[in-house]
Amino acid sequence: MKVCIVGCGAVGSLFAANLAQLDDVEVWAFDTSQPHVDAINAHGLRLSGAGDVVGNVRATTDASALPACDFGIVATKAMHTRSAIAATAHAFKEGSVATVQNGLGNEEALAEYVGNVIRGTTFPAGRIVEPGHVQWDVKGDTTLGPFEPRPATAADIERLADACTRGGMPTKAVADARGPQWRKVIFNASTNPIGALTGLTHGRVVERPDLRTLVTGLVDEGKAVAAAQGIVLDADPEELIDHAAKPEVAYDHKASMLQDVEARRSTEVDYLNGGIVRFGREHGVPTPLNQAIWALVKGVEDSWTI
């Protein structure tokens, strides 16, 4: 089978290089970085850290070079979903497309362009060290399920999950993937912007009682919005927040949103807190804290353009 990774950054590269270990999978990667694409084509896609592999991946910046694929795995930042799938949708006319991105709204964007959509959530993390080389920081599970309005078939979801698992990325196919997705969204929306607004690492955010109270306020709003949609979280986001604050886990980790703010890059806040506010409005659940945090982070982004 042919799989195309759309957006071959850190997370996309973890899927691409691991899937490329399988004899029965041909892996393509679409990315906008020419140096990264050139390095992958010249030397393979290399992972080091939590796992050391080199994958034979065919990479391109030219979407028209993509063959018809059985599966797409979209791993761009959430603000690039629409442009990425608009460019590559022709490769998935017969296939199914999964998102393993952060935030809410990616499935909806994909469904505007392709017919069979897979809702996904992934916990592994890494970072690009140099073109063609990704540091694999954290191993973790992935969950795939149907995007209910335009679902891929259960058989196809199972097939992709099986390939990912065999390649070294443990993945479960489930009937309702919203629980893990909302747990991760609530985790990210309740901690990342706090780091971004204060400059503190995850551990330092969690150890300040007044900030921890604010985090719980944000979590509670997210849980209420999930509950109003009938979503059952697969675990309490609070557990993940406290677990990540341990020194041996991610105490010193600067949230990606803090890294974005320090580098003056657009953040994913529209798809995290913004997503919670939007779904809250649709279901009549007030989310004043998420709304406030959303406005503050947008204000930060706005301050760079004075």
Next chain:
Amino acid sequence: MTQVVVAGAGTIGGLFAAHLARVVDVGVLTRRVDHARTLSERGLRVSGRGDFTSRVTASTDPGELGDPDLVIVASKGGDLEALATRLEGRFPNATVMTVLNGLGAEEVVAAHGDWPILSAVTFMSGTRHDDAHVEYVLDTATWIGPFRGTTGADASAAAELIRLSGLEAEAFADLLPAQWSKLIFNATVNAVAALTGLPHDRRFAEGMLGDLVRALVDEGKAVAAAVGVDLREDPWEMNVHATQRGHAHYPSMLEDVVAHRPTEIELITGSLVRAADRAGVAVPLHTALYALVKAKEASYS
């Protein structure tokens, strides 16, 4: 009144000292010896809305500043306790007037001596260019009211003197309505500016950020109502009005976080949150901003 001492020679203190020195003898109490020396040698220059230089007597020792009728305390909130301690046992014939942001400066000063005390808030603004030069930017008024052992007539006399010196001032029988208007305005605008990096401009009155500002103002108004203060001005209208001036104002709390200095969050938002707690009013948004700004201060180290 013939002699005034200004304690705290930042922007606001500098504007008072330089203007008042045109009509009375002015002493300036500084924290640094070199600052006092510079002021005594070069005088205090005002630019912007004025263009003049005033002679002042400056010292780090209150004993060298004579026997004033009025002492104007105009420090930053974080410096107030130390400054009030230095005033202990000094200036026996003076009325002390506090001109700080937030609430509670009067009580801090009152704990260090039995002077009559006037309460004041100021809306004038400026930019401190160096130890002996302040630019006078906004000529909005200082509002003065009685606090301890003073009357409306004392407030009027202080306001009269300040007006005579060329600044705007107004006296009130009860300052709380004005003080609370400014408290809510500052708690909202300063914290949002400090967290976003945005100067106070039209963006605070429109879109998502405008919604947040309005929600913060509404929380503040609920606290004022619960403690029985009838606001003199609607802080939302103050916000809209200020953002229509056409130039971007950088609130001091934004300047503080950019420079990695301690902010006045305790005296401003802290005062509001504590008053809300006592009154049993929920202020989740101000509580959030309070925690965020304090955490931002903690991130400097």
